[in-house]
Amino acid sequence: MYFGAENWILLDGEIYKDFLPYMYVCGGLSGAKEAVKIERTDLECWDFDGLRYRPTSTKAYRVYARFPLEIRKLREKIENSGGKFSQSYIVYGLRASLDLKKPRFEVPQAEELLRAKRDIRIMAVDVEVRSRDVYYAYYVGDDVVVTRDAYDVFAAADVDYIVTYNGDSFDMKYLLNHGGLSSKYYLDTPYGYKPHVDLFVFADGRFKSAFGLSEEGKSLPEVAYQLGLISNEELRYKMKRKDISTMDEAELKSYVSIDVKLTHRIADKWLRILEALSLITGIDPMAIRQTAENASTALLAEALFHKRMEMEGAVLIDRRRKFGFPGGDKVKAAQPGLYRDVLEADFAAMYPTTYYWFKVNPIGVRECSDGFEVATEAGRRRLCFDESPISEVMALFYKGRKATKAVKDKFPEADQAIKILANSAYGKMSSTSWGIVNEWAGAFIFQYTEEIFKHLWERFKGRAIYGDTDSLYLMNADERTLEEVNAEAKKFGELYEVKEEGRWEYMLLVPTADGKTAAEKAYVKVGGGHVVIKGAKLRPHNMPVRMRYGGWREMLLKAFFKGRDLSELIEEFVRSAEIEELFVEKSTTLKDIFYTSEGRKKRLDHMSDVPMLFKLAVENGGSAVVTENSINGKKAAGSTILDVLHIPLEANSTYVIHNGRSYLVKGSVQYDGTTAKASVSYVLLSEREVRKHAMAYLAKLDAVRSIERGLKMGLRDASLLSFL
Secondary structure (H helix, E strand, O other): OEOOOOOOEEEOOEEEOOOOOEEEEOOOHHHHOOOOEEEEEEEEEEEEOOOOEEEEEEEEEEEEOOOOOHHHHHHHHHHHOOOOEEOOOOOHHHHHHHHHOOOOOOOOOHHHHHHHOOOOOEEEEEEEEEOOEEEEEEEOOOOOEEEOOHHHHHHOOOOOEEEEOOOOOOHHHHHOOOOOOOOOOEEEEOOEEEEEEEOHHHHHOOOOOOOOOOOOOOOHHHHHHHOOOOOHHHHHHHHOOOOHHHOOHHHHHHHHHHHHHHHHHHHHHHHHHHHHHHHHHOOOHHHHHHHOOOOOOHHHHHHHHHHHHHHOOEEEOOEOOOOOOOOOOOEEEOOOEEEEEEEEEEEOOHHHHHHHHOOOOOOOEEEEEEEEEEEEOOEEEEEEEOOOHHHHHHHHHHHHHHHHHHOOOOOHHHHHHHHHHHHHOOHHHHOOOOEOOOHHHHHHHHHHHHHHHHHHHHHOOOOEEEEEOOEEEEEOOOHHHHHHHHHHHHHHOOOOOEEEEEEEEEEEEEEOOOOOOEEEEEEEEEEOOEEEEEOOOOOHHHOEHHHHHHHHHHHHHHHHHOOOOHHHHHHHHHHHOOHHHHOEEEEEEHHHHHEOOOOOEOOOOOOOHHHHHHHHHHHOOOEEEEEOOEEOOEEOOOOOEEEEEEEEEEOOOEEEEEOOOEEEEEEEEEEOOOOEEEEEEEEEOOHHHHHHHHHHHHHOOHHHHHHHHHHHOOEOOHHHHHHO
């Protein structure tokens, strides 16, 4: 696949330099003057007519650029000249895979999945620099090796993948100076070209939720913690944040050993998902890795839609969403407070079932008198759907769940992969970016599922305490209750299925500030010694590191089951914790200070960006000037990870910064969207003062106060629900 240089493609171990990036243009070639080559095709352009895509009788031109980055420039010029185009946003590596390796359009079978599954051998690499000394640590699953000779890494690279964490911006620059012809995607080893996967690409981009990450935080230990892949001992060690420059050789090996082992564990989980995605779609794993750099998982499905339409002799013109629509209110809650013995009932693939059952797709929309009424800013229409090549591809993802469920014990990554594809297949239809967009099809899915949800909420109002999207929580529920829920769901389509996701000993619906209603999407559920927290304000991402990594959940268990007061538990923690454990840990990148994950300019975040800038200012004597690719005039990659330990006192102006020693830091930041300038003054703090500030910060946290208010409301009686 894309080798990472010019327009080079690596295929079957050989580099090819003649695969040009391209897009399609439907008339209006005046903006394509800088194209390297233009070919007329027999593919017919389909355009959106306000309801669906239809043939136009116009033939498409294939317009080539010399290098991948030039496609976007070509598109902008064609757009400015009034031209229409197709597939202008397809990632170059993904394009190469679709054309050269051919995608799959078959429902995967259980036996085939198990036969095709392979055991992959992974080498995790971590590079550390101390003064002028460069240390290379690698781990293949046996012992960690730490060496100063990069050739030792290449000599041991008889593996399927080489992986790093944030290696694209750091580790690879030390490896690329050695060996033969290499890039950030492939290293030339004695065993041939070996693919390099930077796991940070998945943790930092729009693949992260599909790969199991739901909370903020991009450092290696944070990601490993969310995935359940780090031990308490390793966490405690990493919290110390030791300075590499002060370590001897033995300490350095211990320190980097944890990093390469964590990298290997994450890779073992994620690369198997990558391989499963490839197995099901036919898309090369490295093309998926390259897609993850700038796009979401939805692009994988959409690229298959395009290729399937080409097989029918058609290309669909790119468009963006032109009109909005209500997405539906799928959050309902009873009175705030504490409930016991709660059943969590979840739909099995609610959205995929909807698009499969009704054949929802962007080119098969039609008005019909007996259809479901859909509302958008363009009006109201009753809609039905005709089957199409795109609905056939979407059906493959839905049907594939049966096969992957059958092998879930032996190949769980295949089940995760098909879920990713099934849940992303419909999202692009209502996207705000370029794509196969159809507002009517997107609105149908969201609004029809809202009708199901509203019906179930009303039907079980006497027992339902909370509902959100495709989940319903019920009190006093038995097996017959679940049967009743299923019977009601099947009134909307016989394929709808509701299953028992779990039973919770307690569920706390957190109140709003006035205490009258439950806060939206904010609750805690406890059962079997586990605590699940929903809602950004309740999660521990803005709490001190020990509370974040397990301590907060331990406190909640004591509050729920032993009746302990949260404020007392927090006071005990502050008195007994080590100084490092009292600080909020934040990780960000230079680029993230200025841009959102979608690439839009953003305001400074006082919990992440400002304390980071204050820390940099302290390190540089009181001031810091930062851009997305430099720190105080020194060049730095935009993906460079920055870390800070801090206690917020006054947003945007006052923090306690832990930088080996603890400082009270006051100052201000000037920010114009491209440059951030921090000017600060700071004084050294005693340990007693640090604990005082930590206690004050925790006492005013929304998470603490909200849960305290909810617990004080006491246990709720299910009989009250029928009067809500």
